[in-house]
Amino acid sequence: MFNKNLIPIKIFCNKIKKTLFTNLINTIVSIFIILIISLVCLNTFKWLIFNANWKVVTSNLPLYAFGSFPSNQQWRPATWIISLLSLSIVTLFGPDWKFVRKNLLLAWISTIPLGLYLLYGGLGLTPVMSRHWGGLTLTILLTACSSLLSLPFGIVLALCRQSSLPLIQKISSIYIDVMRAIPLIAVLFFGQLLIPLFLPIGIEIDRVWRAIFAFTLFVSAYIAEDVRGGLQAIPNTQIEAATSLGLNQYQVTKFVLIPQALRIALPALTNQSIGLFQNTSLMAILGLVELLGIGRSILANPEFIGQYIEVYIWLACVYWLFCTIMAVLARHLEQRMRINKENF
Template sequence: MNQHQFLPDLPPPSNTVGPLGWAKKNLFNGPLNTILTLILGYFAFIGLASVIDWAILSADWSGQTRGDCTREGACWVFIQVRWDQFMYGFYPEAELWRPRLFYITLAIFTVLLAYEKTPKRMWIWLFFVNIYPFFVAGLLYGGVFGLEVVDTHKWGGLLVTLIIALVGIIVSLPIGVVLALGRRSEMPIIRSMCTVYIEIWRGVPLITVLFMASVMLPLFLAHGSETDKLIRALIGVVLFSSAYMAEVVRGGLQAIPKGQYEAADALGLSYWKKMGLIVLPQALKITIPSIVNTFIGLFKDTSLVLIIGMFDVLGIGQAANSDPEWLGFATESYVFVALVFWLFCFGMSRYSIWLEGRLNTGHQR
């Protein structure tokens, strides 16, 4: 037998790896930390148990009237009765199939575009950006193909929230890229114009922009012409968010090493080829967290349209709270609205993290 033959390594002790090892290392690594962990764990357990009891175990889930809420927990009957308003606002009941079709098609496009192995993904994206918005506008507003016209003042709830967020996200990104390139331009006039635009819009609160878009914008239009309130809100949101997006993209452009620019120039590439093929792909890749963070902020800021008389999902919740028949259930309303916002924002955040790992954005070694 070979005397130099080594026995195989033994596995590490079970209490040093996995969740048990992590807890022992971080939570119970000393008398003081153990005491603090037990105290905080106790209060966390009490609080979580109270929330679960109120929201699930002692809650009322079915019914049609206030009298059906007989238990001590949450009255989700209130949300059930107001469900259509939370989802569609005051859209006519006979035409609810139109916003429902919008939700279904939007979910399908989201899945197809998020899945990287989708065939013809680029063509689907071009259709989604260039043609789908007009399809949605015709579907929801009507006036084409025999569809009844539904004015935008009847829209509301999640429908308005998604429309404003989608238009703001899709349109502000390319405008922000152009503004960022303009601010770094070697032409003084272009650079000055982009800088002035960015600084003006970044220095004004969004609530002021919405007031200006709703009240002042019609003053600059021809006499007798009238612009829809939703269109004015969309214009204000796009102009505002594009300024912030421009600074995010500019940070990515400045982070690209100078050698990348020089290498593109050495290849004889034109300015637009250099930016489109070499610089911008790298700049947008390293700014994914900041871009998605801006998108999340924009999605939450859609609730500000309430001040100009548009009822997004939060506005519908506040309007429902003032119903005399359902007074006292504001907590359920705000919890539901918070859950809706959290689901969409958390989804964008997780997709951002996945995309970062997919593109190796962090340049980990």
């Protein structure tokens, strides 16, 4: 008896046959490439399982996660990271209740003051200086704080660049163009080395906040261009309709322009967030021991000298995992916004 479930398999096999094995030359080339890929995958799998020495990773997991945070207080950054992962799970797979959807954004924003409280201490917790922060905790903190500050700053810059006032438009345009023309490492050097020179005597900003300030200045210029692209994609009929309903310029911007521009620019904003997470690795050059800096400090240990491949494969997997989580969350948000738009 003919099995209908085999039809998709046969269609797939026919497509492969037509694509890879149309003639003798294509067949030989396809078999050769498949053989090379198979050998590479087999040797890589063999090395990962039998030859690699993963002690450099397993014996330093707390260091990768928390840096030199005091060992008796490491439950604090661990609690913060677990809360972020739990909130990600709730966002993706949680119940679609009105209460949950209404307070989800507030919950995400509240994770940043929660993280700062747990890391800095005070109010019942032992204070910990920022020089003891490091590893994955510091990477996430730099990304979260910089993203939170650069988004509203970028929106303001985009609106200023669209302004009808020539002076405001010119100043914002110059700022955006200058920031996009300067390498990020130069901005980070400015934040770490030159900002203290411009501060009055007696006022000090620790290195973590200098890094956040530098990232914010840099990323906001790119966010401004992404948001400006979203603003330009909104048809003028939307503005005319809002004006005819009696909305003033502020209301049109708040309720019509910004929500639609952010929805249009969401894929580009996601790229900026992922790029920011990856670019925090540049802080290893400037002395902040974030995730990559921890890896370099471990490799300087005589016990683990020469185990570069294991360390960098592990770091690549960690970066891949968290960048994938960010991409999945953004895709989920994009789908929710599309559904809300269709329902509206």
